[in-house]
Amino acid sequence: MQNANINFKYSGIFDEGIYDLTPIPVPHSSESARRGPPRAVPPHATIVAIPPHDNEFIEDPVQLLHANKRAQLGLRYGESLQSLIITYNDLLSDDDRHFMSQIFDSGRRNILSAPFTLFYQLYGLVERFFGIREEDRWSTRRLREGKKMDNTHIEHDLFKLKVDLEQRRRGLQFEAIRPLEETYMRRKRSIDLSLQRQIERSLLLFRESEGYYSEMERRFVLDALALPTKVKPLIRPSGPEKEADLARLIQGVEQLFSTFSPDIRKEFSEIAYEMAMHSLSKGTSLRTIRFVWGEPGGGKTTSILNFAKFLGLPCFLFTISSQEDLSKTSIEGTDRFTSVKGSDPLGWLIKPLFTAVSSDDLQTYRNAILLIDDIDMEMSTKEALSVLKHYMDPLMSSIRSPYFGCNIDLRYMSIFVTSNKSIPRDPKYRSLKSRTKQRHFLSSPLTEESEVLKRYVHQSMESNDLSMENFSQYSSLIIRHAKATLKKDHQIPDFRNMQRSIDESIIKIKLDALRNGGQIDIEQSLGPI
Known part of the structure; x- marks a missing residue:
């Protein structure tokens, strides 16, 4: 079942509403969604808005994302359920049709706060309307209002719709796009509004694209989320x-x-x-x-x-x-x-x-x-x-x-x-x-005592994993050798050339140290100046 969930396609199901950060009421109870459809709903019960529990709201961005996804999924299957009823519309009385219309109007209003709870209530009511009971689930004919009707197709379609919804709901957690969407929701409030639209458009296109284009949309979202949203304060404010x-x-x-x-x-x-x-x-x-x-x-x-x-x-x-x-x-x-x-x-x-x-x-x-x-x-x-x-x-x-x-x-x-x-x-x-x-920008004097060059010698030695005692004495020696090498090669001893010559000297010292078991002899490595 899990592998099947991973392969579910969700393109075309969701719109930008899943990224809405508006807090939504917490359903009064989520137990009904886990228990499945109600078993005994009165034929003409009134569906009302499910009240918030102790005035609690979902506010966490990631929780809102998944609640909005479930809501839109519930709406989509609620519409499928309504289409199914229309298919068997001639089996309903006028009162039944009017009441079913009221049910779906209520469902649209409350689906955001409790999508699956409402869906299962609707599903249970439809079962009752068509006279389908658990103990008669596989009966082939029933009598309702003097009409003979075949229950088999109705029951099969209802059950298939419910199972499909359940699988899709569980499959949401395996979407490849889920980590990207969660990261976006956490950062959304700090992202410019125009960039938000571009990111949400790409996230939706990611579900529809395949191969190169899917990777292109993913790369775009990663780049957009990498844009910095804050300024580093260099001092405290006051x-x-x-x-x-x-x-x-x-x-x-x-x-x-x-x-x-x-x-x-x-x-x-x-x-x-x-x-x-x-x-x-x-x-x-x-x-x-x-x-x-x-x-x-x-x-x-x-x-x-x-x-x-x-x-x-x-x-x-x-x-x-x-x-x-x-x-x-x-x-x-x-x-x-x-x-x-x-x-x-x-x-x-x-x-x-x-x-x-x-x-x-x-x-x-x-x-x-x-x-x-x-x-x-x-x-x-x-x-x-x-x-x-x-x-x-x-x-x-x-x-x-x-x-x-x-x-x-x-x-x-x-x-x-x-x-x-x-x-x-x-x-x-x-x-x-x-x-x-x-x-x-006037250059500093490049002598063997120059602090700039000494710092560079130290940096070059660190990058080559070299350390030595009497650094000050030997750094001056390395700088003099670098200068002499440039003069010998008829090159100007400017800062850039000095950096290059110092690096070459450090590499010579490092190679000799490797040959001699870690022993460093700078004068021997560099030779006479």
Whole structure:
């Protein structure tokens, strides 16, 4: 029986009403649904609304989902029961027909609060109307109001209808879509109304689709449910705690950028303050688009990534590599029925909303950070300039997503743009300059004493499972060796090249340690400088 339940199809049975969050009365008793149809219902009993039990209501979203499903299933079978009565309508008297009409009117009004209880009452009354009793269940002929009638077909149809309803009711728990629907119901109140409609439409289509299209609807619902619904507050909302949090935040940022110029420390302290206050707002203040420019390898991208990590916010890094990356399709995405080769259907503009804080913290937030890297190579074209002007507008509070079929809120998202050059003074760039806040990022001195490089050495060693005593002494040695290697290869010792050279040195040390049973000899591994 259980396997049969799993194979039941429920397409076309349910509508959006199963996702209604309106509380419904708890049936006075659910025992009747478990006992089956009543055995002795008076022929002309009056069916009335089943009263709530002690004014209790079903309010839990998941319980409402299953109650609404049972209600719609009960309604569907109530209609089938009514059709069955119409089939044998000529066997009923005028009074019987009138009374049966009253029964079904009452059933429609009360089916939401007690679908199966009412269905069984109706079923029991129909049995009585046609004179079918348990002890006469298999009789072939009965006499009613002077008419001869064949009970066999009526009884068979009634019994088949009841069994079918019972099986479908039990089969609801095996629906493949059930976990998705339950997750949606728990989150529904925090989801935008227009997105709710799209999700519910996909959930209903999931039952009707098969194969590729079924998986496509499932993927869409998962993506829609992955959209963050909350903003991460960077400080507490009020009182002395708020001031204390702000002080700690600014102090932490200044320490993070301690090896950089005072202007850079001041700039990022201001950015942290603005982002902290914005995280407490209702999204009414304007976003600031920050354009950070400086020499290649100066640490712009790494510093912003570390800044996001310090704040505990997700950061999505996107590098402009071609003109196609600045196309409308690449930025905004496509609808889920359209496939564009090499393009993400979500679009890269909203990808920060799907980015986790870290591999250890999978939480997503609406105040995520978008880091657009190395955009200067594309700025010379008219098309690229037009795209940048449009999407760098602080007034743009949302974007119409073709994939989700609704607007996606961008009010809390922070955008950083890095470039090797400042925005030109040419009048055609005036509108772009007015929409962004520029900051010249001056590199920190890359000496063997640089705290930035020491931190990177430590990070590289951790990723390669290396640890050693006298780290400060040996980190300077590794940095000097990396610099000497770059000089020997006639390469500029900028931050990016230094990172690569340090990684190569650490790998050499790791391989020698593996060959020597875990013994580390840095000077021997790296050789003379």
